[in-house]
Amino acid sequence: xxxxxxxxxxxxxxxxxxxxxxxxxxxxxxxxxxxxxxxxxxxxxxxxxxxxxxxxxxxxxxxxxxxxxxxxxxxxxxxxxxxxxxxxxxxxxxxxxxxxxxxxxxxxxxxxxxxxxxxxxxxxxxxxxxxxxxxxxxxxxxxxxxxxxxxxxxxxxxxxxxxxxxxxxxxxxxxxxxxxxxxxxxxxxxxxxxxxxxxxxxxxxxxxxxxxxxxxxxxxxxxxxxxxxxxxxxxxxxxxxxxxxxxxxxxxxxxxxxxxxxxxxxxxxxxxxxxxxxxxxxxxxxxxxxxxxxxxxxxxxxxxxxxxxxxxxxxxxxxxxxxxxxxxxxxxxxxxxxxxxxxxxxxxxxxxxxxxxxxxxxxxxxxxxxxxxxxxxxxxxxxxxxxxxxxxxxxxxxxxxxxxxxxxxxxxxxxxxx
Amino acid sequence: xxxxxxxxxxxxxxxxxxxxxxxxxxxxxxxxxxxxxxxxxxxxxxxxxxxxxxxxxxxxxxxxxxxxxxxxxxxxxxxxxxxxxxxxxxxxxxxxxxxxxxxxxxxxxxxxxxxxxxxxxxxxxxxxxxxxxxxxxxxxxxxxxxxxxxxxxxxxxxxxxxxxxxxxxxxxxxxxxxxxxxxxxxxxxxxxxxxxxxxxxxxxxxxxxxxxxxxxxxxxxxxxxxxxxxxxxxxxxxxxxxxxxxxxxxxxxxxxxxxxxxxxxxxxxxxxxxxxxxxxxxxxxxxxxxxxxxxxxxxxxxxxxxxxxxxxxxxxxxxxxxxxxxxxxxxxxxxxxxxxxxxxxxxxxxxxxxxxxxxxxxxxxxxxxxxxxxxxxxxxxxxxxxxxxxxxxxxxxxxxxxxxxxxxxxxxxxxxxx
Numbered sequence: 001x002x003x004x005x006x007x008x009x010x011x012x013x014x015x016x017x018x019x020x021x022x023x024x025x026x027x028x029x030x031x032x033x034x035x036x037x038x039x040x041x042x043x044x045x046x047x048x049x050x051x052x053x054x055x056x057x058x059x060x061x062x063x064x065x066x067x068x069x070x071x072x073x074x075x076x077x078x079x080x081x082x083x084x085x086x087x088x089x090x091x092x093x094x095x096x097x098x099x100x101x102x103x104x105x106x107x108x109x110x111x112x113x114x115x116x117x118x119x120x121x122x123x124x125x126x127x128x129x130x131x132x133x134x135x136x137x138x139x140x141x142x143x144x145x146x147x148x149x150x151x152x153x154x155x156x157x158x159x160x161x162x163x164x165x166x167x168x169x170x171x172x173x174x175x176x177x178x179x180x181x182x183x184x185x186x187x188x189x190x191x192x193x194x195x196x197x198x199x200x201x202x203x204x205x206x207x208x209x210x211x212x213x214x215x216x217x218x219x220x221x222x223x224x225x226x227x228x229x230x231x232x233x234x235x236x237x238x239x240x241x242x243x244x245x246x247x248x249x250x251x252x253x254x255x256x257x258x259x260x261x262x263x264x265x266x267x268x269x270x271x272x273x274x275x276x277x278x279x280x281x282x283x284x285x286x287x288x289x290x291x292x293x294x295x296x297x298x299x300x301x302x303x304x305x306x307x308x309x310x311x312x313x314x315x316x317x318x319x320x321x322x323x324x325x326x327x328x329x330x331x332x333x334x335x336x337x338x339x340x341x342x343x344x345x346x347x348x349x350x351x352x353x354x355x356x357x358x359x360x361x362x363x364x365x366x367x368x369x370x371x372x373x374x375x376x377x378x379x380x381x382x383x384x385x386x387x388x389x390x391x392x393x394x395x396x397x398x399x400x401x402x403x404x405x406x407x408x409x410x411x412x413x414x415x416x417x418x
Numbered sequence: 419x420x421x422x423x424x425x426x427x428x429x430x431x432x433x434x435x436x437x438x439x440x441x442x443x444x445x446x447x448x449x450x451x452x453x454x455x456x457x458x459x460x461x462x463x464x465x466x467x468x469x470x471x472x473x474x475x476x477x478x479x480x481x482x483x484x485x486x487x488x489x490x491x492x493x494x495x496x497x498x499x500x501x502x503x504x505x506x507x508x509x510x511x512x513x514x515x516x517x518x519x520x521x522x523x524x525x526x527x528x529x530x531x532x533x534x535x536x537x538x539x540x541x542x543x544x545x546x547x548x549x550x551x552x553x554x555x556x557x558x559x560x561x562x563x564x565x566x567x568x569x570x571x572x573x574x575x576x577x578x579x580x581x582x583x584x585x586x587x588x589x590x591x592x593x594x595x596x597x598x599x600x601x602x603x604x605x606x607x608x609x610x611x612x613x614x615x616x617x618x619x620x621x622x623x624x625x626x627x628x629x630x631x632x633x634x635x636x637x638x639x640x641x642x643x644x645x646x647x648x649x650x651x652x653x654x655x656x657x658x659x660x661x662x663x664x665x666x667x668x669x670x671x672x673x674x675x676x677x678x679x680x681x682x683x684x685x686x687x688x689x690x691x692x693x694x695x696x697x698x699x700x701x702x703x704x705x706x707x708x709x710x711x712x713x714x715x716x717x718x719x720x721x722x723x724x725x726x727x728x729x730x731x732x733x734x735x736x737x738x739x740x741x742x743x744x745x746x747x748x749x750x751x752x753x754x755x756x757x758x759x760x761x762x763x764x765x766x767x768x769x770x771x772x773x774x775x776x777x778x779x780x781x782x783x784x785x786x787x788x789x790x791x792x793x794x795x796x797x798x799x800x801x802x803x804x805x806x807x808x809x810x811x812x813x814x815x816x817x818x819x820x821x822x823x824x825x826x827x828x829x830x831x832x833x834x835x836x
Contacts, residue, residue: 198651215650219696229801231685231708232633232777233616236675238801243686244672247665254662257654267649268661269696271689278637278687278706288696290649359650383647383656 009106009398016102017397020047021094030091030388031098034134034159036064036172043086047101047126054109056124063144064128064174070108072120072412079186080118080411081371082107082404083125084194085141085363089133093390095195095380099397101126103193107405111412118412120188130363134159134168142363146370147183151176183370189338189411189418190367193376193404195392197360199383207399208353209377210342213294214365215263215357216331218303220289222249222310225320228275228283239281243273245317246285249310253289256309260302263357264293294331294357332365335372337418338407342374345406351399372418376403427524427816434520435815438465439512448509448806449516452552452577454482454590461504465519465544472527474542481562482546482592488526490538490830497604498829499789500525500822501543502612503559503781507551511808513613513798517815519544521611525823529830536830538606548781552577552586560781564788565601569594601788607756607829607836608785611794611822613810615778617801625817626771627795628760631712632783633681633775634749636721638707640667640728643738646693646701657699661691663737664703667728671707674727678720681775682711712749712775750783753790755836756825760792763824769817790836794821 023043024033033039044066048058051068059067066086072078084100104124111122127141135157143149157165169175196202201209226240250268257266267290274284289306293299307323314321339355346353358364358375367373378400381391411417441461442451451457462484466476469486477485484504490496502518522542529540545559553575561567575583587593614620619627644658668686675684685708692702707724711717725741732739757773764771776782776793785791796818799809829835 196651197648198653199647199656200651200653203656217650227800229617230615230778230803231683231687232635232710232779233614233618233798233803234683234777234801235616235618235680236672236683237680238617238621241672241685243689244668247668247672247686250662250665251669254654254659254665262653262655265649265652265654267659267697267699268665269649269691269698269700270694271661271691273687273689276688279685279708280687281685282687290697292650359652360648361650380651382645383652385648385651 009401010394012106013102013397013401014394016106017094017099020098020102024088026091026388031088031094032090032092033086033088034090035087035129035140036168036174037134040087041172044126047086050105051124056108061144062175062177063140063169064172065141065145066126067123068105069121069123070112070118073117074119075417076121077186078188078417079121079123080408081123081125081187081190082193082408083127084192085127085130087129087131087133089131089386091388092386093388095390095392096197096385097130099195100193103401103404106401107408110405111409115409115413119415120412120417121186122408122412127363135165139363139366142366144177144180146366147181148366149177149180187371190364190371190373191338191342191376191404191407192362192364193400194362195380195385195390196377197380197383197385199380200356201354201377201379202381202383204354206352206354207378207396208346208351208403209356210339210346210353211358211375211377212334212339212355213357214332214334214362215292215294215359216296216299217327217329218291218299218325219327221324221326222287222289223322224285224314225322226283229281231279231281234281240317240319241281242285242319243282245313245319246271246287248313250287252309252313253306256302256306260298263359264298264302265359266291266302266306292359296330332368334364334368334374338372338374341410341418342376342403342407345410346403349402349406351403353403376400427819428812430524431520431815431819432812434524435512435517438516438520442506444509444806449506449512450508450510451504451506452508453505453547453558454586454592455552458505459590462544465504469523469542472523474526479562480593480595481558481587482590483559483563484544485541486523487539487541488530488536491535492537493835494539495604496606496835497539497541498826499541499543499605499608500611500826501545502610503545503548505547505549505551507549507804509806510804511806513808513810514615514803515548517613518611521819521822524819525826528823529827533827533831537833538830538835539604540826540830545781553583557781557784560784562595562598564784565599566784567595567598605789608782608789608791609756609760609794609822609825610780610782611818612780613798613803613808614795615798615801615803617798618774619772619795619797620799620801622772624770624772625796625814626764626769626821627774628757628764628771629776629793629795630752630757630773631775632750632780633710633712633777634714634717635745635747636709636717636743637745639742639744640705640707641740642703642732643740644701647699649697649699652699658735658737659699660703660737661700663732663735664689664705666731668705670727670731671724674720674724678716681777682716682720683777684709684720684724710777714748750786752782752786752792756790756792759828759836760794760821760825763828764821767820767824769821771821794818
């Protein structure tokens with residue numbers, strides 16, 4: 001493989017991202033393309049046309065996942081899949097999700113132009129949904145592909161306007177899958193290219209991250225029950241200050257997280273006080289904790305130490321504590337063979353890369369259950385995501401596409417494949 | 419003075435409190451009697467009638483402060499005043515404010531029955547307003563009495579229904595004072611009897627508190643500016659977590675307050691996070707600090723140490739900090755002579771008392787600027803106030819009235835007076 005073919009990668013990637021971002025573009029910047037909205041329908045139909053124009057075979061499954069296939073010459077029942085989700089959060093950016101689709105399409109186009117027909121099928125997928133921004137349900141697209149969906153999961157869900165999931169789905173010309181548990185048996189590998197949504201790559205000045213693990217997550221709601229009292233008339237020694245107790249807990253949790261070191265992260269993102277008034281000692285403090293790590297055993301150990309410390313503090317300050325763990329998702333390792341193929345291609349093509357983990361959840365974690373899967377990251381400027389200010393340098397976008405081209409070439413054009 | 423006269427004090431106090439609490443009683447319990455509301459008008463008119471029926475001379479000033487006077491025989495230009503405010507917070511209790519009026523009336527009634535006409539005038543006042551619960555202005559009643567009001571302070575204020583202060587005032591048959599700066603020159607002493615609104619007296623099992631100081635207050639709003647980041651993709655070392663910084667500051671502020679000891683109190687009652695979402699590192703945390711102490715020098719020293727610590731923490735964690743002190747009220751000492759008179763009367767009448775301070779603000783702090791002033795507290799069950807659950811044992815209510823009777827007797831019936 002040589003690099004002449006890359007001449008216009010930056011320009012073409014940016015142009016195609018802007019074109020796709022036009023479906024659902026917000027008046028003041030940003031993109032809102034919620035599942036089964038008119039903008040979503042327009043985007044999928046226009047992508048289908050784009051794929052067709054490039055000579056790809058287009059298929060859409062019942063729920064609205066869109067596939068564009070460059071057919072293989074030899075191993076016709078083997079498919080290498082790439083892509084990401086087409087939906088966005090409300091007022092999101094130009095990169096999250098749609099970069100993986102655009103990059104997959106451009107990679108296939110360049111491979112076809114440069115090397116002609118592959119031995120295996122190479123497909124790009126534009127998945128229906130991942131964000132959970134319209135209905136309280138995430139990963140609708142990939143869950144359907146990997147056969148993890150039941151009607152009951154979504155049939156009573158309504159969006160913020162009261163519209164039923166089914167109603168919206170039918171209006172967009174989609175439906176439940178006829179065989180929801182059935183999984184395609186031609187899939188041999190899946191690679192998702194995505195923006196990092198963090199600031200590690202930018203800070204370290206590296207354009208490509210090869211993901212080895214998607215972190216597991218535990219999420220908690222911690223409720224501290226003290227006693228609301230007058231801020232002027234209640235001596236410090238007579239207080240049961242829920243806020244003071246919460247602050248001590250959060251302080252210690254942060255110290256504990258720092259002592260564990262990377263890749264452990266622990267975040268208190270939300271806090272609600274009652275009565276939340278300047279001159280009343282808070283009687284109640286409710287806060288959330290979000291913990292992530294790539295190893296289940298570490299997640300569990302940290303959680304146990306953290307909750308034990310919190311209970312100790314509550315007990316020593318005479319306040320009540322109620323700890324509710326409402327999310328417990330295991331870490332997902334990526335496939336080491338696919339990771340190695342991407343790595344080798346980066347080395348061969350002189351692309352600067354870093355092996356890393358993903359702290360965020362992605363469609364790839366679903367695929368990893370059924371097919372050898374890996375992810376490639378490109379930098380997110382200032383780590384910003386889910387925001388109109390989301391930005392990745394055109395040069396970095398192109399480096400990501402190059403890494404993907406390399407991996408798809410190896411997987412789709414070589415006899416050994418994976 | 420003997421104690422036969424006290425036979426029915428408990429019963430009469432409770433009965434009169436319930437009667438007065440009927441003006442503005444809420445359907446599910448509690449009392450809402452906001453300034454210049456119909457309930458407020460009804461209460462003041464009914465109190466005027468009660469005072470008249472007892473043979474007191476009734477006067478109402480322009481703004482609606484109501485006075486009931488038992489005239490003195492000898493020193494006709496000298497008046498001993500007692501009482502409190504008639505307004506309540508929204509859905510308040512049966513004791514805050516109105517206990518001081520009811521107790522003052524009953525004390526005068528008993529003194530008259532037992533000892534006849536005093537040498538000096540003894541007056542009970544039912545003040546128009548103290549809470550600031552209808553309009554964003556507090557101490558309207560006592561500010562008018564001590565000549566601290568200007569029209570401009572209130573003329574543009576509106577309540578939650580958009581009604582102008584003036585409009586509400588006129589509708590209640592009241593108006594601005596004609597001579598707002600003029601202060602009565604007959605006032606020789608003021609005593610306010612009030613519920614403690616804290617839990618010191620109850621905890622120590624003492625029915626009477628004699629207030630020596632009303633604490634000074636400083637109030638701050640502290641804004642911490644970090645950077646909002648994805649909770650999964652931002653390693654701990656790359657964060658500018660406004661919540662973590664705030665918790666460290668609040669933790670240290672509490673430790674500092676404990677090291678100062680009573681009567682210093684420091685409270686973080688209110689906290690607002692942005693974006694306040696479980697999976698986003700908070701980019702902004704805004705919290706309030708309320709600090710109180712009876713000595714200005716200590717208040718200042720604590721504030722300086724606290725803000726220095728906060729700035730250090732902000733700097734070491736790389737977040738911005740903006741500190742705004744928006745209230746700075748000096749401590750107000752009570753008059754030592756009046757305090758001593760109350761103390762001696764407690765000793766003489768075998769009433770168990772404690773010298774203490776008030777952490778809350780009261781009308782007495784205004785009077786203290788112009789006339790020898792003191793306060794008497796009775797216990798608040800669990801320290802609860804501004805709430806339908808506000809409660810003081812009938813026995814304690816009666817002890818408070820007894821202490822007041824003793825002090826008014828000494829001030830009103832003895833030649834030396836004060």
